[in-house]
Amino acid sequence: MNDRYAEHYRRFQWTIPAVFNIGEAVLSGKDPQAVAVWDVADDLTTRRYTFGDLAQDARRLANVYQSLGVEPGDRIGILLSQSVELVVSHIAAYLVGAIAVPLFALFGEDAITYRVNDAGCRILVADGMDWPRLAPIRDQWSTVHHIILTRQPDGPAENTLLWDTLLTGASDRFNPRPTGADDPAVIIYTSGTTGSPKGALHAHRVLLGHLPGVVMPHQQFPQPGDVMWTPADWAWIGGLLDVLLPSLYAGVPVVAFRPRKFDPERTLDLLQRLPIRNVFFPPTALRLLRTYTDRPRDGVALRTLASGGESLGADMIDWIRRVFGVTPAEFYGQTEANLLVANAPDIFPPTPGSMGRPVWGHDIRIVQENGEEAPIGEVGEITVTLPDPVAFLHYWNRPEATEAKTAGGRVHTGDLGRQDERGYLYFVGRVDDVINSSGYRIGPTEIESVIASHPAVALNAVVGKPDPIRGEIVKAFIVPTTPTIDRDRVAREIQDMVRKRLGAHEYPREIEFVDTLPMTTTGKIQRNVLRQRESARKPS
Known part of the structure; x- marks a missing residue:
């Protein structure tokens, strides 16, 4: 196909009214x-x-x-x-x-x-x-x-x-x-990766800032007959500002349906019964659907399918094309600055493993630790130049965290990536310790705090363990106060505590009792060492 990305990027201009x-x-x-x-x-x-x-x-x-x-x-x-x-x-x-x-x-x-x-x-x-x-x-x-x-x-x-x-x-x-367009409108909390969750305060302009990142993966959205749905909750930025508000702004109907547990059969029934043409599926939902069916469902007629959070892979992309008859469009963003990178299958060909290219209107740079822009193909932190209408105003009551996040006039995502000679961006890893499970970005700190309140726990650390369905599961490593505890009972109690106090999506599906935890010389637990151990282990 003819690659028209550069033309669209060059011609795009923001129109942000003073009053909005x-x-x-x-x-x-x-x-x-x-x-x-x-x-x-x-x-x-x-x-x-x-x-x-x-x-x-x-x-x-x-x-x-x-x-x-x-x-x-x-x-x-x-x-x-x-x-x-x-x-x-x-x-x-x-x-x-x-x-x-x-x-x-x-x-x-x-x-x-x-x-x-x-x-x-x-x-x-x-x-x-x-x-x-x-x-x-x-x-x-x-x-x-x-x-x-x-x-x-x-x-x-x-x-x-x-x-x-x-x-x-x-x-x-x-x-x-x-x-005004810069007046505060919404506080969306982050996952609490490096401490307590932080409230990202966004201005009214954030809706306009999301629009090009919706148009690209949903291919010239809106089109006549479009109807949008996502199983992602509307409390998260992906549900609220990737789907709900941009669709209503464009006059496109939105389907409100989110059962407490994702069900592939009911999802397909929903797509069959309602005239849904546009979906945002987190990768976990797609993996669950793939375990359920390998053939098209009569009556399902999608025009676009978007996904974000992690790479889909060539096999998954082929399955989506075969079952839903569309080419999926992957994208990338985070709570503080969302929909920064995306694919647009009608504008340029997606590349398996890539998040896409910078969304029109955003200046994305890969920056190395010395502050210099990374050479083509080399790894650095993904950043976006300020000002940018999709970027947050500041963290709620967290001036020091805001200053660190926006140092040097850029939003520092904390994610590592690289860019190839054609401008395609690839996610490499995380600077922080966020756990990406079933489409949720989960921080370990809150979970560790709950686990630490159990009387049988001396030390604990929480990391993400690779999982073929959920992407990652929450895993807890626990040093008990005494080696003679009833480990099965304590594990059940801890799982129930986290479910009740934080939510079912955050409880540790796996708990391992250990004698010690890896520490730095200053006494900080090295979660990265635990993650590496889990990644190196063969699936059981």
Whole structure:
């Protein structure tokens, strides 16, 4: 095919208006009768919500927020999975000039409490079905004044407000608070790789900054008939800003469906029943689908398939072409600066193993430890030049971490890569210790902290162990306080602790008891040594 990448990159120019609001941008200029969200229940029954419905409910909720004392810059925690209520909660927060704080619905109690308190959320919006597990920790949220439940819980819910009651009594007329493109809009928490999770504060311009990184892998998105879905949760930047908000901004319907556990059969049923044409599949989802089927499913008619987080490999790409009839487009980014590198199969040919080329509008450089740009083919850190509309403003209440992340006028991703003579970029490894499991970027520090609280644990370290399905699994190495402990019982207790306090996606699927851990001369645990050991071991 004719390679037209250089032409597109050269011609691209950013258009970022001084005044811009994500909520207004998502709602304005849309046909009020057009479908905005297909809300899919567990049994795959669907409800359609139009842009008119979204506008009406978002304006009502914005009035509710204001009546509850929300001021510009206040933080609103949104502890919901994929649903129309999540969409409305975000849009309303932007309309009032507040800062949305998306929270993963499967987080455990410690993970929720840390983020709610760190962000200083004034309001928390949550699913009433989650109230039984939230009620016992509600008193730990020092800044939360009001809790809005989207559904009536099974039991009592004192000092909470019900979604339907609030919206029924609110006006659907609202004058949005004017915001600048650089005004804060959303805090998305990182994985906590090198300490406690950090809140990356993004401005309203971040939506515009993502658009070229959506257009490239989804091949001139939007096109007539496009409908978007991802199994990735909308609390993460990949779900929120790779899929949800760019699609609504473009007038493309989004499917809201995320079961608590990925199921290949139900996924194929969903793709067969609904007119989904565009998907973002994390690599783990694709691997699970591949174990389930090797032939096309009647009625599935994708136009584009995007993936990111790790390389798919030539065999997986061939399987996708055979089963879904499309060429997958891989991309790369992170919470602080997302969709920096991507493939565009209609513009230039993808190369197996490559993340793609720099997305139009972004200046990506591979930088060595001495600060110099790496020669072609040599490994260095992946960085992006500032200013850049997709880049975060700063870490929430972390000025020193912000300074380190943006040293020298560049966002330092902490990831290692190389670039070939054609401009294709390849992911090599990580500077930090992040674990990439089932599409989740998991930091070891929070997990280690929970494990350390067990009385039988003297020392522990958590790393990612290579896994053929999940990419990596969480593995814990534990030095016990005494060699005579019941190791099976302690392992089960630790796994249950992490599930409950942090979430099922973070618990250590494998625990190994050891006599010692590798240490530096200054007493720091060498996780890299443990990772190397695991990578060198033959699969059992």
